[in-house]
Amino acid sequence: MxxxxxxYIRLLRNKNELTLTQLAAKLNLDSANLSKIxxxxxxxxxxxxxxxxxxxxxxxxxxxxxxxxxQIGKHIYETNCTKxxxxxxxxxAEYRRTLKEKAL
Amino acid sequence: MxxxxxxYIRLLRNKNELTLTQLAAKLNLDSANLSKIxxxxxxxxxxxxxxxxxxxxxxxxxxxxxxxxxQIGKHIYETNCTKxxxxxxxxxAEYRRTLKEKAL
DNA sequence: TATAAATTTGTCAATAAATGACAAGTCTTA
DNA sequence: TAAGACTTGTCATTTATTGACAAATTTATA
Numbered sequence: 001m002x003x004x005x006x007x008y009i010r011l012l013r014n015k016n017e018l019t020l021t022q023l024a025a026k027l028n029l030d031s032a033n034l035s036k037i038x039x040x041x042x043x044x045x046x047x048x049x050x051x052x053x054x055x056x057x058x059x060x061x062x063x064x065x066x067x068x069x070x071q072i073g074k075h076i077y078e079t080n081c082t083k084x085x086x087x088x089x090x091x092x093a094e095y096r097r098t099l100k101e102k103a104l
Numbered sequence: 105m106x107x108x109x110x111x112y113i114r115l116l117r118n119k120n121e122l123t124l125t126q127l128a129a130k131l132n133l134d135s136a137n138l139s140k141i142x143x144x145x146x147x148x149x150x151x152x153x154x155x156x157x158x159x160x161x162x163x164x165x166x167x168x169x170x171x172x173x174x175q176i177g178k179h180i181y182e183t184n185c186t187k188x189x190x191x192x193x194x195x196x197a198e199y200r201r202t203l204k205e206k207a208l
Numbered sequence: 209t210a211t212a213a214a215t216t217t218g219t220c221a222a223t224a225a226a227t228g229a230c231a232a233g234t235c236t237t238a
Numbered sequence: 239t240a241a242g243a244c245t246t247g248t249c250a251t252t253t254a255t256t257g258a259c260a261a262a263t264t265t266a267t268a
Contacts, residue, residue, distance in 0.1 A: 073196030092177030
């Protein structure tokens with residue numbers, strides 16, 4: 001899925017022919033704020049993922065993967081992290097996993 | 105550098121034979137909080153990177169790379185992001201770059 | 209074109225998260 | 239065992255995020 005998470009929500013919303021107001025209500029969210037989310041001006045709050053999955057009958061795990069990759073993608077983008085540095089970051093994540101093991 | 109950023113600071117501090125109190129003072133920071141940073145219980149505040157580079161005579165760009173890869177590595181770790189998903193995240197970062205271009 | 213719905217933008221108070229500060233504890237070592 | 243070094247816990251302060259609402263602007267339609 002090569003969109004931001006906000007664009008993804010908009011896609012889902014349009015496909016299901018819901019207005020901002022309608023979807024916002026289902027998500028227990030202000031429609032103005034949902035607009036900002038779709039336009040990438042605010043983040044979608046992770047705690048609403050289950051509700052979002054329910055509304056559009058999506059697999060929660062997959063949806064969470066969409067969310068996580070969006071968040072990390074954003075982080076990569078905002079920090080100007082190159083592919084080379086990303087490789088280093090991945091190694092550091094791996095290192096943290098080994099730390100965790102040792103702690104047990 | 106396969107350490108967390110906190111461990112890296114500790115390494116630098118030990119190599120230069122400074123106590124927590126001494127380094128903390130140079131960084132204008134409480135020594136108890138520096139201890140937490142070194143032990144991964146708090147984050148180092150990005151705005152202190154220039155000072156840190158100055159203290160240890162490091163290249164700021166390289167230091168910032170250490171910092172960024174640590175942060176993203178932590179993000180990857182905390183979200184249990186697999187290599188496969190990380191690839192997706194990288195593509196999404198790339199997508200954001202194209203969005204930015206279009207906006208100009 | 210008028211008007212109604214849909215969406216966007218701006219603002220600010222409320223809430224949540226990060227940081228600073230300090231006291232009290234443990235660990236080292238001289 | 240006393241002093242210095244480090245760690246941990248707590249809490250007030252600061253900063254960032256979110257919720258809520260008013261006021262545009264845009265889009266669709268009569």
